[in-house]
Amino acid sequence: xxxxxxxxxxxxxLLLHAAKYPHCAVNGILLAExxxxxxxxxxxxxIDSYCKxxxxxxGGYYQANEHLQDNDLNPIARHIGKKIHDYYPDAxxxxxxxNRVNPESTxxxxxxxxxxxxxxxxxxxxxTIDEDTRQTSAVLLEQEQFRYLTDxxxxxxxxxxxxxxxxLNELISKCS
Amino acid sequence: xxxxxxRDALRKMREDxxxxxxxxxxLWKRLANYAHKLGDEVWTVQEQECVAALDLKFPExxxxxRLKGMYFEAKENYTKASEMYDRILEGDNTNMFATKRQIAxxxxxxxxxxxxEKLNKYLETFMTDFDGWQELCDLYLQIQDxxxxxxxxxxxxxxxxxxxxxxxxxxxxxxxxxxxxxxYFAQACKLNPNNMRAQFGLLLTCSNLATGYxxxxxSSNSKYAVWAAEQVMDKYQASQSKEQLKETKVLxxxxxxxDNLFPQSQT
Numbered sequence: 001x002x003x004x005x006x007x008x009x010x011x012x013x014l015l016l017h018a019a020k021y022p023h024c025a026v027n028g029i030l031l032a033e034x035x036x037x038x039x040x041x042x043x044x045x046x047i048d049s050y051c052k053x054x055x056x057x058x059g060g061y062y063q064a065n066e067h068l069q070d071n072d073l074n075p076i077a078r079h080i081g082k083k084i085h086d087y088y089p090d091a092x093x094x095x096x097x098x099n100r101v102n103p104e105s106t107x108x109x110x111x112x113x114x115x116x117x118x119x120x121x122x123x124x125x126x127x128t129i130d131e132d133t134r135q136t137s138a139v140l141l142e143q144e145q146f147r148y149l150t151d152x153x154x155x156x157x158x159x160x161x162x163x164x165x166x167x168l169n170e171l172i173s174k175c176s
Numbered sequence: 177x178x179x180x181x182x183r184d185a186l187r188k189m190r191e192d193x194x195x196x197x198x199x200x201x202x203l204w205k206r207l208a209n210y211a212h213k214l215g216d217e218v219w220t221v222q223e224q225e226c227v228a229a230l231d232l233k234f235p236e237x238x239x240x241x242r243l244k245g246m247y248f249e250a251k252e253n254y255t256k257a258s259e260m261y262d263r264i265l266e267g268d269n270t271n272m273f274a275t276k277r278q279i280a281x282x283x284x285x286x287x288x289x290x291x292x293e294k295l296n297k298y299l300e301t302f303m304t305d306f307d308g309w310q311e312l313c314d315l316y317l318q319i320q321d322x323x324x325x326x327x328x329x330x331x332x333x334x335x336x337x338x339x340x341x342x343x344x345x346x347x348x349x350x351x352x353x354x355x356x357x358x359x360y361f362a363q364a365c366k367l368n369p370n371n372m373r374a375q376f377g378l379l380l381t382c383s384n385l386a387t388g389y390x391x392x393x394x395s396s397n398s399k400y401a402v403w404a405a406e407q408v409m410d411k412y413q414a415s416q417s418k419e420q421l422k423e424t425k426v427l428x429x430x431x432x433x434x435d436n437l438f439p440q441s442q443t
Contacts, residue, residue, distance in 0.1 A: 046426075046429065048429060049424075049425035049428045049429040050423070050425050050426075052425075053425055066318070069286060070286060075320065156372045156373050157372075159372060159411055159415045159416060160415040162416075162420055163424075164420075
């Protein structure tokens with residue numbers, strides 16, 4: 001299958017999100033540019049209008065389990081991944097390995113699973129990021145920039161909090 | 177005795193697990209001015225010295241045993257930590273902290289079923305420990321036993337009927353019965369109109385009920401959904417800038433959901 005590549009914007013925020021909550025499970029969505037016609041979707045309502053206006057589709061779902069040593073694809077990830085896959089067949093699951101959420105890690109922080117060419121989730125063993133992305137993300141993690149990351153839960157606590165993270169995105173662009 | 181000899185003696189005491197608080201303090205006094213020469217080992221030596229000092233100052237103290245237990249837990253020495261907590265419970269079998277740490281250790285080792293069993297036993301005695309019920313609910317959710325998780329939330333709601341967060345959390349687990357979820361979201365909204373999770377929950381459950389299979393309750397569910405939609409839109413308009421509203425398209429999304437509720441109404 002075609003190589004998967006993850007932008008620095010996506011990778012950095014995913015890593016920071018996992019680091020922000022060391023005591024909790026964490027999950028989120030990765031968006032991708034749409035190369036095909038957009039279909040009518042019912043799931044993931046909230047970002048639906050935003051995605052359509054920007055020409056994005058859901059490219060992936062990431063999850064970090066609560067327990068440090070529990071890094072396997074669990075039923076929750078499979079369930080949500082399947083729902084997304086029904087509408088976006090190219091979407092992958094990115095299971096975060098909690099042991100790699102540190103600035104010294106030399107490998108991708110997640111394992112990628114795809115259902116594109118099979119009936120079950122199979123691991124895709126390609127590298128998805130370049131060295132520049134890895135290094136920049138490591139620096140942002142060391143600087144504890146996750147304190148400035150706004151996730152959807154922060155947004156629901158106070159709707160003025162912007163889940164688009166425009167300021168963090170600018171910082172990531174400046175650092176890379 | 178040189179500082180190197182003091183360092184080596186402390187190392188040997190750690191390796192042999194010798195408990196001799198007095199000696200540790202004496203050796204530390206020789207080493208203190210040379211701490212900068214120890215590198216990373218200085219942290220281990222300081223821990224050793226701290227535990228010894230506590231031992232001497234507060235022998236057989238429950239608080240010191242508790243701290244030691246946590247120290248062993250952090251080092252993943254669960255056997256020694258468990259011994260500490262067992263000792264505390266021998267002295268005082270109503271010590272909530274020691275029991276909770278034992279449950280936490282089971283969680284740390286990913287032994288969810290054992291943790292649930294122990295927590296259930298704990299709550300038989302300490303049934304007013306609300307944090308305990310919350311924790312048990314989360315453990316049941318982890319193993320996807322939603323009915324038992326619901327039972328835990330019911331216990332919490334019965335003891336705290338005015339807490340909007342408990343109503344909201346109970347509703348979020350109720351995807352099998354949308355009408356029950358709707359009532360709990362509604363109660364949460366009534367208790368705290370600023371609870372956005374409850375407002376969205378109410379909007380989504382009522383929309384699903386209105387457009388679902390049961391046509392008899394369509395018009396009332398549509399009305400509730402429209403009300404919830406208006407609350408949400410008001411909140412967004414009051415909190416977000418025009419630029420944010422325009423970019424995130426949240427108002428368009430909510431209006432689209434409202435239009436779906438009344439497909440026949442054309443003006």
